[in-house]
Amino acid sequence: MDLPTRFDWQKLQQFCCDIFVKAGVADEKAKIVAESLIQADLRGVDSHGVVRTSIYMKRIEQSMIDPHAEVAIEKENDVSALLNGNNNFGSVVGSKALQLAITKAKKQGVAIVGVRGSNHFGTGAYYALKAIEQNMILVVMSNASQTMPPTGGVRPFIGTNPLAVGIPAGNHRPYLLDMATSVVARGKIIVASQKGESIPLGWAIDKEGNPTTDANEALEGSVLPLGGPKGYGISMFIDIFSGVLTGAGFGKYVNNMYENWEKPQNVGHFFIALDINRFMNIKQFKQRMDLYIDDIKAEPKANGVDEILIPGELEFRREIERKKNGILLPEKVVSELKEIGSRYGLEIEQSRFQGERAKDGVTDVSK
Known part of the structure; x- marks a missing residue:
C-alpha cells in the first residue's frame, strides 16, 4: 500500500515518541523531543520538525547523544x-x-x-x-x-x-x-535539497563565495x-x-x-x-498589549496588503490548519521515517491522516 504524505499530528507525534523509546530514551524525555519536533511542523517550521528525527536517531545510535545523562x-x-x-x-x-x-x-x-x-x-x-x-x-x-x-x-x-x-x-x-x-535557517536549505528544489538568490553562497540558487552547493558553502x-x-x-x-x-x-x-x-x-x-x-499588561496590537493592525496598509500581522501570527494560523488537515511531509522524510520505524517494529502507515482531507481551494496561509 502506498504511503500517504499527509499525517495526523497526534499519531505522528506518538510514532516519533515510540521510536525514541525503542532506542532507549526514557518515556518522559522521548515525549519532550517528539513534542518539540511536531510543534515545529505544526507551525510551519518544517526545517526543525520530524525531518530531524533521522539525524537525532543516528546520533543516539553512534553515541553522539546520551539520552540517559542527567542535566x-x-x-x-x-x-x-x-x-x-x-x-x-x-x-x-x-x-x-x-x-x-x-x-x-x-x-x-x-x-x-x-x-x-x-x-x-x-x-x-x-x-x-x-x-x-x-x-x-x-x-x-x-x-x-x-x-x-x-x-x-x-x-x-x-x-x-x-x-x-x-x-x-x-x-x-x-x-x-x-x-x-x-537570511534563512539552514534547515530550510536542507529541506529544499531533500525536495530537489532550488533556493532563492541571496540565501547563500557556494564554497568559493559565489551566490548560488543550488541547495546542494549552498550546503557545501555558507548561508548569509x-x-x-x-x-x-x-x-x-x-x-x-x-x-x-x-x-x-x-x-x-x-x-x-x-x-x-x-x-x-x-x-x-x-x-x-x-x-x-x-x-x-x-491583566492590565494584557489589555495594553491588545491595544498595542489593535493600533498596529489599524495602520494604513500598503497596496496589495490585506492585513498587517504581528510576529508569530502566521505560525499560529498554520498550526490550526495543520491540526485540521494533517501535516504534509516530503517523500524523502516519509521514507526515512518508514525505514527507522521498520528497524524498531513500528509502522508510519498507522500515523496517516484519516480525517477530512484538505480540499482544493483551501487557503494556504504559509504563502
Whole structure:
C-alpha cells in the first residue's frame, strides 16, 4: 500500500515518541523531543520538525547523544544558574533550563539560566510558548555550528544562531518572534535539497563565495547573515552569551551534528525569564498589549496588503490548519521515517491522516 504524505499530528507525534523509546530514551524525555519536533511542523517550521528525527536517531545510535545523562546544575543562586546538559537531547536540556528559569523568575521577578553541553534544541518558540502559558516574558537564544561567514569572510565560522522572544497578550495571539540570524535557517536549505528544489538568490553562497540558487552547493558553502553586518553582529552576541559565557562551544568549536562523529556538539543556550507581575498586574499588561496590537493592525496598509500581522501570527494560523488537515511531509522524510520505524517494529502507515482531507481551494496561509 502506498504511503500517504499527509499525517495526523497526534499519531505522528506518538510514532516519533515510540521510536525514541525503542532506542532507549526514557518515556518522559522521548515525549519532550517528539513534542518539540511536531510543534515545529505544526507551525510551519518544517526545517526543525520530524525531518530531524533521522539525524537525532543516528546520533543516539553512534553515541553522539546520551539520552540517559542527567542535566546537572553546576552553579546557582537566587536569580541565575548554569546547567550542564551532559550531552543529552537539546530539547530535554532546554526544557530543564526553562523550568528552572520560570521557577526562579516567579520568586525573584527575573531569572537567567545559561546552558552548556547541549545539542540542537529545536525551535525557540517551543520554550517561549511554555513561558507565555505561565504569564512570563521569555528571551531565549542558542548558538549553533558553523554555517555562516563573518561579514567580509567567505567560509562558515559562526552559526545561524537563533533568537526567540515570547510575550503574552489578552484577546490577541501572543507576540512570538522566532528567528535565525541568517537570511534563512539552514534547515530550510536542507529541506529544499531533500525536495530537489532550488533556493532563492541571496540565501547563500557556494564554497568559493559565489551566490548560488543550488541547495546542494549552498550546503557545501555558507548561508548569509540577515541584514549583512547587522545579522552577523546579532549572531555574534548570541554566540558570546550562549557559548563563551557558559563554557559551551563557540564559533568554530561548536561541532556539526551532521558531519562530526567524533565529539559531542557542546551547544550552548541562554534563557532570560521575566515575571510581568513585578511591573504591573498581568491583566492590565494584557489589555495594553491588545491595544498595542489593535493600533498596529489599524495602520494604513500598503497596496496589495490585506492585513498587517504581528510576529508569530502566521505560525499560529498554520498550526490550526495543520491540526485540521494533517501535516504534509516530503517523500524523502516519509521514507526515512518508514525505514527507522521498520528497524524498531513500528509502522508510519498507522500515523496517516484519516480525517477530512484538505480540499482544493483551501487557503494556504504559509504563502
